[in-house]
Each structure stands twice: as structure tokens, then as C-alpha cells.
Amino acid sequence: MTLRSASRALFPLSCALLLWCSPSGAQMPNMGTVRLAQEDGGTTTVFYPTLASEAPISQGSFRLSLAEDSEPHHGNGRLVVVSHGSGGSPWVHTDLARTLVQRGFIVAIPQHAGDNYLDPSEPGPTSWKRRPQEVSRAIDLLQADPKLSPLLRLDSVGVFGGSAGGHTALSLAGGEWSPGRFRDHCLNHIADDFSSCVGFTTQLRGNWLDVLKLFAAKLVIRWKFDDDTPYRYTDKRIRAAVAMVPFAADFSPESLRYPAVPLGLVIAERDVNQVPTFHVKVIESVCKPRCHVLASLAEGGHGAMLSPLPPIVPGSIADRLLSDPPSFARTKVVPELHETVANFFLQNLAAQ
Numbered sequence: 626m627t628l629r630s631a632s633r634a635l636f637p638l639s640c641a642l643l644l645w646c647s648p649s650g651a652q653m654p655n656m657g658t659v660r661l662a663q664e665d666g667g668t669t670t671v672f673y674p675t676l677a678s679e680a681p682i683s684q685g686s687f688r689l690s691l692a693e694d695s696e697p698h699h700g701n702g703r704l705v706v707v708s709h710g711s712g713g714s715p716w717v718h719t720d721l722a723r724t725l726v727q728r729g730f731i732v733a734i735p736q737h738a739g740d741n742y743l744d745p746s747e748p749g750p751t752s753w754k755r756r757p758q759e760v761s762r763a764i765d766l767l768q769a770d771p772k773l774s775p776l777l778r779l780d781s782v783g784v785f786g787g788s789a790g791g792h793t794a795l796s797l798a799g800g801e802w803s804p805g806r807f808r809d810h811c812l813n814h815i816a817d818d819f820s821s822c823v824g825f826t827t828q829l830r831g832n833w834l835d836v837l838k839l840f841a842a843k844l845v846i847r848w849k850f851d852d853d854t855p856y857r858y859t860d861k862r863i864r865a866a867v868a869m870v871p872f873a874a875d876f877s878p879e880s881l882r883y884p885a886v887p888l889g890l891v892i893a894e895r896d897v898n899q900v901p902t903f904h905v906k907v908i909e910s911v912c913k914p915r916c917h918v919l920a921s922l923a924e925g926g927h928g929a930m931l932s933p934l935p936p937i938v939p940g941s942i943a944d945r946l947l948s949d950p951p952s953f954a955r956t957k958v959v960p961e962l963h964e965t966v967a968n969f970f971l972q973n974l975a976a977q
């Protein structure tokens with residue numbers, strides 16, 4: 626099923642279930658935002674429907690239109706938690722959040738400790754152990770908020786994540802992973818999936834230094850990831866999950882053969898950061914028909930999960946790993962993808 630046909634198939638049912646489809650010509654709600662303090666010192670950014678007027682605001686290099694600290698307006702009563710990628714921020718998911726808010730959702734984006742744009746000190750398995758619990762704490766945080774809690778029914782929550790956030794989504798869908806599986810994948814496939822194993826610190830360039838880089842990386846991986854303990858974490862409030870370009874090579878595929886919740890997958894065929902063959906396609910191959918491929922972006926790269934894209938220095942490692950391939954029609958494909966994700970959550974959270 627194509628992205629467009631999937632979106633069309635889900636939309637009518639979604640509208641009927643939630644009665645949140647605006648009549649033709651009706652004004653969509655504006656998007657409010659508030660930041661809630663986490664117990665660990667981080668910040669959960671929340672987006673929600675509001676009738677208040679938006680105003681231009683600056684967040685670092687991003688210029689956004691939001692109604693800050695405005696009065697929330699009742700939507701469809703459902704929450705979607707977005708788990709950002711390694712070193713990520715909430716602002717690169719603003720466009721997805723707006724699509725969800727216009728469908729009535731409240732969207733919460735917790736700051737993952739040690740793996741965010743302000744503190745990137747502990748990416749990878751160290752963060753992955755904490756991330757699902759941080760999603761749970763974000764739900765608790767909204768439940769305790771006097772303005773937002775009355776607008777929510779938290780017995781049926783969605784989670785969306787891309788890259789490391791996709792790992793979070795797979796975990797909350799019932800997946801079991803281990804640092805040892807990460808180690809074994811990287812020792813066997815590091816040359817073909819280098820960025821997944823090493824991150825943004827360096828890249829292979831096809832010269833004699835590659836041999837040294839591979840040797841050093843394997844030494845560090847063997848030493849650092851010697852834990853074969855399987856990790857599994859679920860939250861009964863999570864009732865639907867979407868994993869986009871996820872890091873998935875450290876999961877036991879069998880653990881996701883029958884996901885605990887409806888699981889949507891988004892594949893970017895030209896992703897060089899999490900090569901689909903080693904990651905999302907392994908999960909897809911075992912969980913048919915339990916998983917739903919919401920989109921397979923033939924020309925999409927790893928950065929397709931980000932909207933708006935952050936500024937990227939030409940020629941940098943981030944440029945290679947996150948910039949769109951020249952043939953990727955971002956202005957058409959990404960909005961359609963967001964609509965498809967919203968429809969998936971409407972369908973799978975409404976009847977819970």
C-alpha cells in the first residue's frame with residue numbers, strides 16, 4: 626500500500642471514531658505550547674490545541690509560530706508522546722506535532738537524559754535503557770498537570786519515535802533488546818552500518834584510515850557493551866506505536882513477531898544512518914501482518930523524520946547522514962507522512 630492510499634484508507638474510519646474531522650472550511654485549532662519541568666532537571670515540551678492566537682517565536686535557529694503558555698482547548702482526549710532521536714530537540718518534530726494537534730491530540734516530547742541537544746553525553750544503549758521509562762514519566766507529568774489532565778484520557782496513549790526514538794517505540798511495543806546484541810551486530814556489520822555503531826563522530830572515507838577506525842571502533846564496542854542482559858519495558862497505557870527509521874538491530878526479532886500493541890513502521894529506503902536491511906526491515910519481515918508499514922519512502926533518507934530540518938553545515942557528517950537526497954520531494958511527501966501517522970493513531974487509539 627502506498628503512503629497516499631494508506632492515508633486515505635485510514636482517514637474516514639478515524640473521523641467516524643473520533644468525530645474530530647473538521648467540516649469543509651472549518652478553522653483548524655491553533656497550536657499552543659508549554660514546557661513542564663521533569664524530575665531529572667530536563668524539560669518536557671507539550672503541544673496542544675488552543676483558541677489563542679499564535680505568534681512568531683525563536684528557538685535557537687528555528688523560527689516557529691506558537692501560542693506559548695496559552696489556554697488549552699479540548700481536543701480528542703488522546704495523548705501522543707514523541708521520543709526524539711539522539712542529540713535531538715522537540716523543535717524538529719514541530720510539523721508532526723501540528724498535524725497531530727489539528728486532529729485533536731496533545732503531544733508531549735520529553736527530553737531524554739544524556740541524549741539530547743543540550744547534553745549528548747550518553748547516547749546509545751545507556752540512554753536506551755532509560756528512554757521507555759522517561760516516556761512513562763512524561764505521561765505521569767501530564768496526568769499531574771492541572772490544566773492538561775482534565776482534557777486527557779490516559780488509558781490509551783500513542784508513542785512515535787525516529788532513530789533512537791524509534792528504538793524507544795519498539796521497546797514500548799513489546800520488543801526485547803540487549804547491549805550484547807548491539808555489540809554482535811556491530812562486530813559483524815560495522816563496515817556496512819558504520820554510523821549506527823559509531824555515531825556522528827567520524828565516518829568511513831574509503832582511505833587507509835578506515836582500517837584504523839574500524840579496528841578502534843571494534844575495540845571500544847567489545848569493551849563497552851559486554852552486557853548480554855535482555856531489556857524489556859512496557860507501559861499498559863501505551864496502546865499504539867510508530868517507529869520511523871529505528872535503530873533495531875539489537876532487538877530479538879522474535880520478540881516483535883507479535884507486538885504488544887499496533888505497530889506502525891516507516892522505512893526510508895535511502896537511509897545511510899540506520900541501513901534498513903539491518904534495522905527496520907528485519908522487524909518488518911518477522912511481524913507481518915501484525916505490523917503496518919505506514920510508508921516506504923523510496924527516496925527518503927534518515928533526515929525525513931525531522932521537520933523542520935535543523936541547519937546542516939554542507940560537507941559535514943550530519944550533511945551526509947541527515948540531508949535529503951536530491952530526488953526527495955520533502956514538501957509533498959513529509960506532510961502526507963504526517964497525515965498518515967495521525968490517521969494511524971486516530972484509528973488505533975479511538976476505540977480503546
